[in-house]
Amino acid sequence: MNGVIDIGFINLAAGYLLVLVVAGMIKKRRIGKETELVIAVFRMTVQLVLVGYVLDLILGSERMWMTLAAVSVMEIFAVLNVYQRVQVEMSRSFRRVVAFSMASGTLLAMGFFFFVILSLEPWYSPRYVIPMAGMLIGNSMTGITLGAERLLKGVQDRRDLIEGVLMLGATPERAVRETVNEAFTAAIVPTINSMVGMGIIFLPGMMSGQILSGVSPVTAIEYQIAVMLGILASVAFTVFIMVTQGSRTFFNSRSQLALPVPEKIAKGTL
């Protein structure tokens, strides 16, 4: 089979019948999520149509600034998404660390990926850079969200332990080492797990897409492996920078734990 079957608007519209079926099921079971479902489907449709046009424009132009702008927009949205998704309150300095780690970690991984693994010519070739950057940034965003939440919660829950360790003369870095390591592990485990099941339990999206568009499975697999390695590095870099730098924001220049003071300590009963 050569080329790709064009789904066409009418056939695509038929796809929405599936949504109606799902909505009907939800309504019948009184789960009460039909509005969210409709909004989600609507958002997905509008966002993808818009992004389709934007990508068409960027891919057609092959301009460096357009690629850079697109990657920057992705980075910004990823950071904002982390701010929104992390359920624990973040200080201003911690937010800065999130943004810094997201940008530096992904750029580091992307640099290696585009210059060394793919040897892109030109290096900003949007056809490669944009989808790959999207995958690296998207996975790093999930990693940072998991890691930040675990780190912030871990420090809050272990406040007494951390102070107990500081009292003995430990450095702040030593006092939070276990919490930092746990946050890093929690953030990276989903990426590791996804690699374990890949090819057996599920076929990854990018590889499936390439095969659908007529690329040979061997080439598709090469890309998929490269992308997975890039994702692993990107998630690990961003999360590592976030947890190590982020953990410093919990202490002031006097190596004192500087979190909001709970009532019992403030009253001096502890």
Place this chain on the structure above:
Amino acid sequence: MGFLLENVVYRNILDIPSLEMPGGKVTCIIGDSGSGKTTLMRLLNNLISADRGIVWYRGVNVDQTDPVALRRKVVMLAQNPFILPGTVAENLLIGLAFAGKEPASEETLAEILQTVSLGKSLSDDAMELSGGEKQRLALARVLLLKPEALLLDEPSSALDERTEGEVIKEVVTLAKKDSRTLVMIVHSLDLARRFADLVVIVKGGKVEVAEGVAGA
């Protein structure tokens, strides 16, 4: 020289115009729950900084010295000390590791357990210990660090009266033998009078000083 507090104010919790806790002596702090005893102790260890005033330790402003180095000299034990999963020996050794010190020999570890009247084996699981035993293990851990000054926040709150007397007596004897500065929050005036050279009474964020029997 020990600790000297001058015009120290911390939030609306403490207001201390002047307080001296002599070096090489035993100071006991007593006061009602919520009176600011622990806050006072945390200021000495620079775990918090005063909003106003100066806390001096051996003539050095604690807010202008390396806080980690200070805490290695002025070690504090919290009222609810932490015990980590692992053996009794591991819990003792981790204190030395936190403070950047060399590990101690098994003999030293066993000796320190005797000092705090903890009749347990070094290989016992620390998580299996009772509340009082855990408290003594944590006390042994800070004694092992042999700091210049030791700050103990109710080190015997989970002990029965007899064990409490024994343990505090041992700790005081040990401190006096090496001329260490010992500051202890205790829950009763009797206990304070029995062991202290100086008794500090904290009441609503203010302090009063009384001589202890030991210092009389």
